[in-house]
Amino acid sequence: MEWKAHGYRVGSSSETFAAIPTDADELDRFVTLHRRKIEPWLAAVFQAEHLNLLLGSGFTTAVAFAAGVSATGMDTAGGTSSYAPAIMDHATESAKKMGRGKANIEDQLRSAIAVLDGLNIIDKVAAKAVRDDINKAMDAFLYSLLATEQGIADAESVPASAMLQSFLLSFASRAASRERLHIFTTNYDRLIERGCDDAGLRIIDRFVGTLRPLFRNTRIELDYHYNPPGIRGEPRFMEGVVRLTKLHGSLDWRFDDITRRIYRAETPFGAPQDHPSLPTSPVDTVMIYPNPAKDVETTQYPYAELFRDFASAICRPNSVVVTYGYGFGDDHINRVLLDMLSVPSAHLVIIAFDLDDRIKGFLDQTRPAQVSLLAGGHFGSLQRLVEDYLPKPALDYITGRMSELLKNRAFAEIPAAPQPATGLGTDQASKLGSIA
Structure with missing residues (x-):
């Protein structure tokens, strides 16, 4: 089937459209x-039986758009070291191999850290210049993430907050007897955590502790x-509980050189750039995802545990994964x-805003059914999904009871069928009925 600008394929139904009606009445129909x-x-x-939600950077972009603020970009950063051109060339080449096309900040950071690891062995002076470039790039990226969080937090857009909560509740409102929704994300921001807090959802992740949660x-x-x-003696499962795994780490994860443990810092949502919890050297302490190669990250801590x-x-059998905002640019x-x-x-x-070559390439390797x-x-569109197409499992019980x-009322309100005329009296007719 030739795919057009808009379309869907669900079960036996498949439709594509070059354009969507703009007239209000036609759009409603x-x-x-x-x-x-x-x-x-x-x-x-x-x-x-097993429901999983995979969210990519497009999810943050969609929520930021609803709030009327700009989202964090993935553009590459400039560099002043003599190795900057070679790093950029390697990042571009690796992006093409992954089918990503244009290199982004992650590709650049992975290549730069690979160079830094080598220079730490053979040339400490050159290593310092590369380290400075990495710190500047990560500083800018980190502050951009915090600015997006702050913009969403400050936006006086109640519909955006309600939209975020409704989206998460559409997946999380499962019967407590079923397995918990498991949310996976490649994002570094805390938008999912913010939405769960606002919606009253409880999060279970690998961190344990109150004052200084440690990664276990x-x-x-x-x-x-x-x-x-x-x-x-008969405890029951609570409703409104989800599991969360941030596959590429988070902007508030830190690595303690003394204890060699990962902990979650007390970084407020949308913290200012001068907040004391922010690191002075992000390349050493911020556990956001920059590894030498995406094919080996599952051998490094803590990504081995996250990807397991x-x-x-x-x-596993009877498992469902729903992706939103994920561009299928990560081979692993x-x-x-x-x-x-x-x-x-x-x-x-x-669920994708655009069906690009990466998604089409992935679909070519799957069975349509x-x-x-x-x-x-x-x-x-996140707004259109929440308002029109995503189910509302929280209402299923009420809808079922109403149906x-x-x-039952329909059967009760059916009038009794009239008795056929027999020419007999009432007493005679009742006697005949009892005999029959």
Whole structure:
């Protein structure tokens, strides 16, 4: 099928559109027609035994757009060291190999850190110049992330906050007896944490502690329970609990050289540049993702633990992964997704604002029956998804009870069928009925 600007593929329904109606009445009819195909399918998919949500940088961009602020860019930074041109050339080459096309700040940082590791052995003076370039680039990137957080926090846009909460609740509002939603993200910001806090969702991750949460390697299946009133010894699972794994780290992760442990710093959401929790040398302390090569990051701490969580969560029967804002430019993540799809009962839902060559290249390696797709400016819009196409699992119980009630009332309100005329009296007719 030739794909146009907008379209979807859910179950046996598949439609593409060159343009979306602009007239309000026509747009309402368009949405109503296609919601009948998309929403029930997604509602059924979301009830899978294992539900996972993978969010990329497009998620932050969408929320920032709704709040009317600019999102963090991934553009490369300039450098003054003599190795800067070679670093940029290597970053561009590695980006092409990954199918990313144009190099971004991550590609540049990976190449620069690879050069820094070598120069630390053979030339300390040159290493200092490269280190200074890396620190400047990471400083700018870090401050840009914080500025985006601050812009979203300061934006007087109640719909943006409500949209963020509704999006997360559409996935997290599962029955407590089902396995928890597991959110994975490649983002470094704390937008997911902010949305969960506002929505009242409790997060379970690998960090343990209150004053100085430490990253733990143990994989104990921690969860939240409560004791129902009047019942002792029979704890029940709480609703509104999610698991969170930040695959590439976070801007508030730090590495303690003395204890050799990773901890989460008390960096406020959208902290100013002079906040004391921010590092003076990000290349040494900020645990955001710059590794020499993406194919070896699973052998380094803490990414080995994070990617083991990712693979073990999705590569199993009856598993569903929903991606939003993820551009399929990370080979190490794509490889795990393809391994997941080798399980016949697994399913992948891709929601993208644009169906570019990277997504098409990934789709060419999959079986269409295992992949649902919503793409284009209309179906990939966060606002449109929340308002029209994403299911509201929190309302499923009420809707089910209402349907059952209406069905019972319909039977109760059917008038009794009239008795046929027999020419007999009432007493005679009742006697005949009793004999029969």
